[in-house]
Each structure stands twice: as structure tokens, then as C-alpha cells.
Amino acid sequence: MKEQYRIFGVELSPYSVKVRSYFRYKNIPHEWIARSEDDMAEFSKFAKLPLVPLVVSARGDAMQDSTPIIEEMEQTYPEPAIVPHEPALAFISALIEEYADEWCNKHMFHYRWWYVPDQKSAGERLARGMRPSAADVEVQAMGEMIRDRMVSRLSLVGSSPQTREQIEASFKRLLEILEAHLASRPYLFGKRPLLADFGLAAQLYECSTDPTPQKLMTAHAPNVTAWAERMLNPKLEGQIETWQRLAPTLTPLLRDEIAGLFLPWSAANAAALARGEEKFTVTLQAKPFTQETQKYHARSLGVLKARYATAKQHADLVEILTATGCHTYLV
């Protein structure tokens, strides 16, 4: 008999949406608990960290952190696999997921808490989620409190007047790349969603609910918007494609975004952490990018590098990652 899980999540949390999409795709029996103040006692009983998503099994085992949650569930629910047999594609998918979780979250967080209409919209939606039956005035007041707290955290993701243009240019370039790539396939690797789809679509789905990036997506990226929606309830539609078929439109993502921005930023963060520095500045595409050092990112880069240490025995993968400029940051 399949086990019943509870997912404590928040509709505005990309990592929560990512895990929920995964459970839906795998048809894993689960209950989505849109975390509100009423559920806080139960949530706190299981959560080691005050973060969503939190997955609790029927036996009372608790899991946090979306990537390890998915990896763990893959053991019990291997089909349909979200990691392909081809080692090169499996690693590229994991690399894109890492980029989504760690870099694209900057796009999402920046737009949501930088622009006033976005701040208002997200603050109110979060407050309504916390207190579903409260009066409007109460929700509005709570929304303002949330908004003040979140705006003060923009610097944690590196969003500042100095980096604003870089973050927004990266978002627009990502949309352009994906728009072309998704013109002829329902998922990033073909007709079957992989780990990369779950991570990246969740960040972009959140963007599609915030007024400023929503406008950009509606005007310039209808294929991306449709894919982000599709990934709320993904379906197996066929096979994945070969790298040869994917390369023309997926190479720019690896080259310009992942090797151009994400990996140098991630490597600089890890180096700053190793030196015990609280803040670091890295030159990205000829412009300085300053951010507070993040422990979590350094650890996840370490996991990715350990994985590459094994995966790089596959010459086709090394060739792709060398040609796109990713290889040097992963060894």
C-alpha cells in the first residue's frame, strides 16, 4: 500500500510548488497543507528549520529541502524516472536544477520585493494564506508587515540598486532562451519532465504570478508561461530527446547563464565562505556583483562538484561542459 504524505507548503514558495508538482507527477498520495497560522503547531512539531516545504510521512518521518526530498522519494517511487539513463543528460538536468534553485530564485525574489505593486500583491497573498478567514483590514496590515520584512531581505539574494540591472537582464535572457527552446517541445528535454523542469518551472511559475515579471512573460514568453503552468501538473508525454537535438537552443542556457553568471557567482561565494568573509564581490559579465556570503549555496555547489567528479568519466559530458564554459567551475 502506498504511504500517504502531508506536504506543508505555501503557494508563493517556489520550492513548495516544485515538490508538489513532483508528488503529482509521480501520483504519490499526498495532502497539500497550505500552511496557515492554524497549522503552525503541527508544522513546528516536525520542522527542524522554519522553512517550507516540509514533507511528513504517515509514520511521522519529516523531510525538508526540496532537492533531497525529491531524491529520497525517487528511491521509493522510481517510475516514471525524472533522472534519465544517459549520464550526460542526467548531469545537465541536475546542473539546471541547481541554477534554478540558487540563481533563478534571485529573479523571483528580486521582482517580488523590489517593485511596489509586486510587494503589495505578494504581501497580501502571503498574509491571506496565513490567516484565511481574517477580515480584509487585518490581512492588509499583516501584508504590510510581511512586505517590510521581505524587502529588508533583498540584500540576502544580492538584489540592490547596483545589481538590479544584472538580475533583470539575466531574467530577460533566460526568458528569451527558454522561449525558443520550448517552442517545439513540452518539457526542457523533450516529452518527459526531468529534475530540471521541476526546479526551473517552479521559479518561473512564481514569477508569472507577480505583476512585473508576469507582464514580461505574457508579452515575450508565452511558451515559457504555458510550460510553467503545465509543470503544475506534469504528465509523461513520450521520450526525451538526444543532446544533438537539444543543443541548438539549450547551449545558450549553459553558456550564457550557467557558465556566464551562475557558476562564477557560486564559486566566488564558496571561496568567500572558505576565507570567512561575510560579503563578496564578483565580476559577472564585466560588472561587479556584491552579495552577502551564503552557506547553503556553498554546500550545494560542493554536492554538484562531487557528482561531477564521477560523471566526468563520460567524455560526451565533459565535451559539452567544456565547450559551454561550465567545466572549469566544476572541477
Ligand SMILES: N[C@@H](CCC(=O)N[C@@H](CS)C(=O)NCC(=O)O)C(=O)O
Ligand atoms: N533549499 C530549500 C529552500 C526552502 C526555502 O527557502 N523556503 C522559503 C520559502 S520559498 C521559506 O520557507 N521561507 C520562510 C517562510 O516562508 O516561512 C528548499 O529547496 O526547500
